[in-house]
Amino acid sequence: MMASKVALLEERKEERAWENWGRGEFAEEAMKQVLFSVPMILTSVAYYGIPLVSVMFAGHLGDLELAGATLASSWATVSGFTLMIGLNGAMETLCGQAYGAKMYRKMGIYLQASIIICLSACSMLAVVWWFTEPILILLRQDRAVAHAAAAYMRPLIPALFAYGQIQCLIRFLQTQSIVTPLVVCSVSSLLLHIPITFALVHPLGMGYTGAAVAAGVSQWISLLMLVSYAIFSKRFEETWQGFSTEAFAIILPTLRLAIPSAIMVCAHVANELGAGHVDKAKKAVKVTLKLSIILALTFVLLLVFGHNAWAHLFSNSPLVITEFVRMTPLLSASILLDSTQGILSGVSRGCGWQHLAAWTNLAAFYLIGMPIALTLCFVMNFYVKGLWAGLVCGLFFQASTLLIIVLRTDWTSINLSVENDNCVLT
Template identity: 30%
Template sequence: MEDGNSEPLLPPGEVDRTRGSYHEHQRSSSTLAFFAPGIEDIGPITGPRVFFREFSVEAKKLWYLAGPAIFTSICQYSLGAITQLFAGHVSTLTLAAVSIENSVIAGFSFGVMLGMGSALETLCGQAFGAGQLDMLGIYMQRSWVILNSTAVVLSLLYVFGTRILKLIGQVEQIADSAGILALWMIPQLFAYAMNFPIAKFLQAQSKIMVMAVVSAVVLVLHTVFSWLLMLKLGWGLVGAAVVLNVSWVIIVVAQLVYIFSGTCGRAWSGFSWKAFHNLWGFVRLSLASAIMLCLEIWYLTALILFAGYLKDAEVSVDALSICMNILGWTIMVAFGMNAAISVRVSNELGAAHPRTAKFSLVVAVMTSFMIGVAISIVLIAAREEYPALFSTDSAVRALVRKLTPLLAVCIVINNVQPVLSGVAVGAGWQALVAYVNTACYYLFGIPLGVVMGYRLNWGVEGIWMGMLCGISLQTCVLFFLVYRTNWHKEASIAEDRIRKWGGRP
């Protein structure tokens, strides 16, 4: 294992020469020259004309990354949703089992794996920006080692799924079926462990389109074979497990074929024993990334959990579930922008372009805010009509209409907040943001929501308003941190990080 004084990948002079030759290569390739970090840092913004010109250039770079990332997120998010859709046509028990396994066991594992894989957004992005392409493959292999080891531990959740579900109060029949399904879904867990490092590896190089194409093809195949196995051939739960597992394995294998075929150049030079170097430092950053993300996922899950203890629990939970489904789809847009800004910031910091990194943040925040406002306006305008698409119960529809203004505010905030989190990941602030999330969400937001919902008898609105205050506080804290950031210092830290976690070729 390497220590904190490990030698850099290349001596400083060699790093500079490598970076120079790398940018010479960029100049010979129009695609790389446009989407990879620029040769020079952005100049001062001297007026509106310069601002809008640079805004247009940066927006194109962001949307080149964000567009395919959004599409990929929606496709992969839809795999589980389509399985649940067909499960509802098999039986109510099958639907319940698939829903519980997806949301509780697989959902928890998905959050942990995605969070730990996000450490590569910092490391691969900054190494790519610095022109040290050889390290991207090493970082991905290190992440595979850590995430597959974590998957072995998480597999205990799948093995003891039935007991865990019964322990938290799930109905025995549903717990038994969901527990059996969880055992069959263990291959999906290890597919997560391989997929998320691959995704960050490709994102850092702006090779997102291939992920979008693979996800789209798999989604079509997944839909066809789910219908065939679950309904036509009557395999039920077994069919759900087979198709979900195979779909995720195909995603992983297709992306690996793309990488191994030589399309990534120096970024993939084969397997290396360096993957086992400096694992502890990698583990720390991966855990911080996982905690940062999971604290956010569990926070929204807690909202529905607390609603289940209200007087009109069934109506409250149904209405909140509808709102959370809508919020979930809109968050896919925010996740795409999160990935894009993380890549842009890490690339530009790695390339020692602090002003460009800061300007990229400004463009991303403004763009996400406008998207959030547009979606919210549409929802508010259609609040009398859209609840009927999700429920025939008049009480549920009435509560959804009543919650729509809160949903609209939540969409706007949740469109900006992931962008700031993406900056945090790109700059390597995961541990700091994990502390911020703990304080704002669990020491402020949840207690305030409980007081408003139960003590003040404001019901589900009170719970959501309190927790929305926690999200707002967290967003304000992130704004303050970004505003006070010394971007030149962050660029220097990025260079030190690359040298510290590198190794001699």
């Protein structure tokens, strides 16, 4: 009887904790999250901005160039860059929990295994990217646009190899709460990218392909900066102890987490769980969700009130600008939902729930989002708006399902055992 009362009190206490988000109860945790997340946001925006700036330069060369660069950028993101982020999702779980458990040497081993995995994946993807034109034509794309996209994709291949290794190093540093160097390397590379792109496209006469080449040059500059910091800094004496053949032995176990993460596409949560601090992990989730919603709403307001300015960055065509304005409401909804699911997916990786989240994502987009998108686009003739509306429906289901999982999870039952020189999820 006494035990049931204690359980009831604990349940009510948990409910009040979720209800008291806006009352300053988590101010200290919020400050920690801001100090950690703002540099990571700047890093992500900077790395996203490098290929985006290249598309901007290509877009101002003409409508066909804009269409080709945009299609190539989308294809590169879906088939390559996002995959690199997903494959490194295992590092958020493994390195995050190893760091929390003070098993520092294992972090260097996990880094090497992830680099091997990413380089192997990049080698296979490079072949796919080389044959972009026949693939896009097979997918019923316009031949002229497919040809332009292929011309943009091939010189972009070196950027993929650099980006994969950058993502490995980002996870390695962020799980140790080392974020300032990431900001310096990413933002400085973005700032250098603008004159590099201009020089290759215009004075050096490379034109359209020069924009893609510039993206690769800037990514490799950033990678060399990060590698130099990791080698010469004394902050990694415990976590990086040189190359080891042990990395080859854990490639398959790492892949078991990496592949579901790639299908999915929170280091702080993993740190706390690895250290056994369940309450702190839960608090981190609550505060991060709140901050992500605020940030997403800020971006939505900037998009709604400045859509013409954003459109002019990519093209001077009145038709392109008009179509962009029409898509703004759907884009705003997808930003808000995507920010929420992004945090919840990060929590899933931190807790080692990759497989559960992967199945959720597959169901959200292939069983719900895609059928709705195809119906609205081709049956009801809403075309592009229909496709995007289907995406929004998929995001809504994904975010809602992940939120339910997080809310209903008994966090004390998460069994993350880290024993001596090995990190095992059970």
